[in-house]
Amino acid sequence: MKNKVLAGLLAVVMTMAMTAGCAQNSDGSSSKSGEKKAYKIGISQFAEHGSLDNCRKGFLEGLEEAGIKEGENLTVDLKNAAADMGTAGQISGSFVSDKVDMICAIATPTAQSAYNAAMDAGIPVVYTAVTDPVSAELAKEDGTPVGEVTGTSDKLPVEAQLKMMRQLLPDAKKLGIMYTTSEANSVSTIKEYDSLAGKYGFELVEKGITATADVALAADDLLGKVDCITNLTDNTVVASLPTILEKADEKKIPVFGSEIEQVKIGCLAAEGIDYIALGRQTGKMAAQVLKGEKVASEMNFELITEPGFYVNNKVAAELGVTVPQELADSAVESFDEIVK
Numbered sequence: 580m581k582n583k584v585l586a587g588l589l590a591v592v593m594t595m596a597m598t599a600g601c602a603q604n605s606d607g608s609s610s611k612s613g614e615k616k617a618y619k620i621g622i623s624q625f626a627e628h629g630s631l632d633n634c635r636k637g638f639l640e641g642l643e644e645a646g647i648k649e650g651e652n653l654t655v656d657l658k659n660a661a662a663d664m665g666t667a668g669q670i671s672g673s674f675v676s677d678k679v680d681m682i683c684a685i686a687t688p689t690a691q692s693a694y695n696a697a698m699d700a701g702i703p704v705v706y707t708a709v710t711d712p713v714s715a716e717l718a719k720e721d722g723t724p725v726g727e728v729t730g731t732s733d734k735l736p737v738e739a740q741l742k743m744m745r746q747l748l749p750d751a752k753k754l755g756i757m758y759t760t761s762e763a764n765s766v767s768t769i770k771e772y773d774s775l776a777g778k779y780g781f782e783l784v785e786k787g788i789t790a791t792a793d794v795a796l797a798a799d800d801l802l803g804k805v806d807c808i809t810n811l812t813d814n815t816v817v818a819s820l821p822t823i824l825e826k827a828d829e830k831k832i833p834v835f836g837s838e839i840e841q842v843k844i845g846c847l848a849a850e851g852i853d854y855i856a857l858g859r860q861t862g863k864m865a866a867q868v869l870k871g872e873k874v875a876s877e878m879n880f881e882l883i884t885e886p887g888f889y890v891n892n893k894v895a896a897e898l899g900v901t902v903p904q905e906l907a908d909s910a911v912e913s914f915d916e917i918v919k
Contacts, residue, residue, distance in 0.1 A: 621674035625686035626662040629840025633854035641862020671696035706730030707861040710764030722879040736886040755805035794819040887911035
C-alpha cells in the first residue's frame with residue numbers, strides 16, 4: 580500500500596512539473612517555459628498612402644526591437660479600410676471576433692472604430708497617426724486614456740508650417756486647405772490654422788469634402804481662389820493627393836505637404852514629422868502592453884515634438900520659388916526629383 584501511495588505522489592509531482600514548464604498561448608497552444616509567447620495583432624489601416632504605410636512599417640520595427648517579430652512569435656492580420664468608415668467598422672468587428680491580443684489602429688477613424696468595438700472585449704487598442712486623441716475621444720484633457728487605448732499623435736506643427744510657407748512665398752495672400760468634415764483630426768487642425776493664419780499674413784480659404792469622390796471638383800474650386808494650398812494629415816485628402824497635385828501643377832500653384840512622403844511625390848515643402856519614427860515609438864508602447872509590463876489604460880499618448888523641414892528642389896525650380904539658404908541648410912532631407 581505504501582508503495583502505491585508513493586507511486587501516486589510521484590506521478591502528481593511529475594505532472595505538476597510538466598505543467599509548470601509550459602505556458603498557455605492566446606490561441607490555446609502551449610509553449611515550454613523560457614520560450615517567447617506567441618502574439619496575434621490585428622492592424623487596421625484606414626487608407627493606403629505613404630505616411631500611414633510608414634507608420635505600419637515603423638510599428639513592426641518597434642515591436643521587433645522589443646523582441647516581438649512577425650513570422651517568429653508574432654502573427655499579423657493586416658486589413659485596409661480604403662478610406663471607408665463602414666469598412667473600418669467591419670474590420671474592427673472581425674478582429675474582436677477573432678480574439679486578437681491587440682488591435683493596432685492607424686489613423687483617427689480606425690482608432691475610434693477599433694476602440695468602440697474592443698472596449699467591452701478586453702482587447703487593448705494601440706493607435707498611431709491620430710492628430711488629436713482628445714477631440715477623437717480616445718484620451719482625456721490631461722492626456723490619460725479613456726480606457727484600454729493608447730498610442731501616438733501626429734499633431735502637426737502648424738505655426739512652424741505657416742512660418743516656413745511665408746519664407747518661401749513672401750507675396751502669397753490666400754492659403755487654401757481641403758479637409759474631410761467628418762475627420763476629427765482635420766477639424767481640430769483647421770481651428771488651429773484659423774487662429775494663426777492672420778499672424779503670418781494669410782487669409783484662410785477652407786473647402787470641406789465628405790468622400791473621395793468630392794476631391795476633384797473641390798480641388799478645381801479651391802485652386803481658383805488661392806495662391807497656395809497646404810495639406811493636412813487628412814486621410815481622404817492624402818489618399819487623393821496625386822489628383823490635387825496634378826491640377827495644381829497645371830495652374831502653377833504651390834502645394835505644401837505635412838510630411839516627407841508628400842514632398843517626395845510633388846509637394847513643395849513641409850514642416851513635418853517622421854512617420855516611421857512615430858510608428859516605431861508606437862510599436863515599443865505596444866510591446867510593453869503585450870508583455871504585461873504596462874496596461875494601455877495607464878499610458879498617456881505620446882508625440883514627436885520636433886518637426887523637420889523637407890523640400891523638393893525640382894518642384895521649387897518648376898514653380899520659380901527660391902528657397903532661402905538658411906532654410907535650405909536646415910533641411911532634414913531635400914529631393915531633386917518627383918516620385919510618381
